[in-house]
Amino acid sequence: xxxxxxxxxxxxxxxxxxxxxxxxxxxxxxxxxxxxxxxxxxxxxxxxxxxxxxxxxxxxxxxxxxxxxxxxxxxxxxxxxxxxxxxxxxxxxxxxxxxxxxxxxx
Amino acid sequence: xxxxxxxxxxxxxxxxxxxxxxxxxxxxxxxxxxxxxxxxxxxxxxxxxxxxxxxxxxxxxxxxxxxxxxxxxxxxxxxxxxxxxxxxxxxxxxxxxxxxxxxxxxxxxxxxxxxxxxxx
Numbered sequence: 001x002x003x004x005x006x007x008x009x010x011x012x013x014x015x016x017x018x019x020x021x022x023x024x025x026x027x028x029x030x031x032x033x034x035x036x037x038x039x040x041x042x043x044x045x046x047x048x049x050x051x052x053x054x055x056x057x058x059x060x061x062x063x064x065x066x067x068x069x070x071x072x073x074x075x076x077x078x079x080x081x082x083x084x085x086x087x088x089x090x091x092x093x094x095x096x097x098x099x100x101x102x103x104x105x106x
Numbered sequence: 107x108x109x110x111x112x113x114x115x116x117x118x119x120x121x122x123x124x125x126x127x128x129x130x131x132x133x134x135x136x137x138x139x140x141x142x143x144x145x146x147x148x149x150x151x152x153x154x155x156x157x158x159x160x161x162x163x164x165x166x167x168x169x170x171x172x173x174x175x176x177x178x179x180x181x182x183x184x185x186x187x188x189x190x191x192x193x194x195x196x197x198x199x200x201x202x203x204x205x206x207x208x209x210x211x212x213x214x215x216x217x218x219x220x221x222x223x224x225x226x
Contacts, residue, residue: 001169031210032210032211033210034210034212034213036153036213038153042218043202043204043216043217043218043219044153044202044213044216045216046212046213046214049207049209049210049212049214050209050210050212051210053209053210055212055214087152087153089153089155089212089213091206091210091211091212094155094166094168095143095155095158095168095211096155097152097153097154097155098152099152100152100153
């Protein structure tokens with residue numbers, strides 16, 4: 001099974017900050033890495049697919065990079081609506097999610 | 107626009123079988139290239155993929171749940187279903203259905219989720 005490890009588990013930041021979340025796979029997954037945003041009481045929302053492709057309708061302040069085992073999600077300038085929990089997910093071999101990163105207001 | 111809607115019993119007794127259905131509207135579940143998944147989230151915890159059924163009818167399950175899971179499709183009703191047997195309190199969670207898209211198989215459309223509690 002492929003394990004996904006996100007860091008940090010939680011993060012405090014301010015509106016306007018640049019934020020980076022990291023996701024590491026236990027083996028190479030090429031670019032089969034997706035990122036989701038989840039707000040309390042809501043279903044997750046796809047932000048980035050195939051490591052770096054922006055899902056339609058997602059603001060351009062979100063970006064993804066990486067391949068192989070190491071990936072990052074970057075939010076270039078935090079907006080109030082971005083405070084949420086973020087999950088990475090590998091789709092190389094079945095599916096596995098990371099444990100999540102909770103982004104809180106400082 | 108494609109939409110997914112979960113339904114089923116919100117309360118299941120321990121050792122019994124959890125049954126949920128995901129109704130697909132605004133598109134056909136038989137459209138080629140897509141997979142149809144179930145994902146769950148225990149209260150206050152992260153996401154766990156349960157399994158999926160491919161448009162061809164092939165199924166793939168999370169190895170940790172494989173012995174208890176069955177996912178099936180009813181093309182006439184444009185829906186797919188989840189059965190999870192021998193449930194315990196650890197199976198208490200919000201259950202989501204989702205579509206796996208054509209690129210990187212990412213979950214691009216989700217249902218709103220349904221809470222299932224396992225309790226006597």
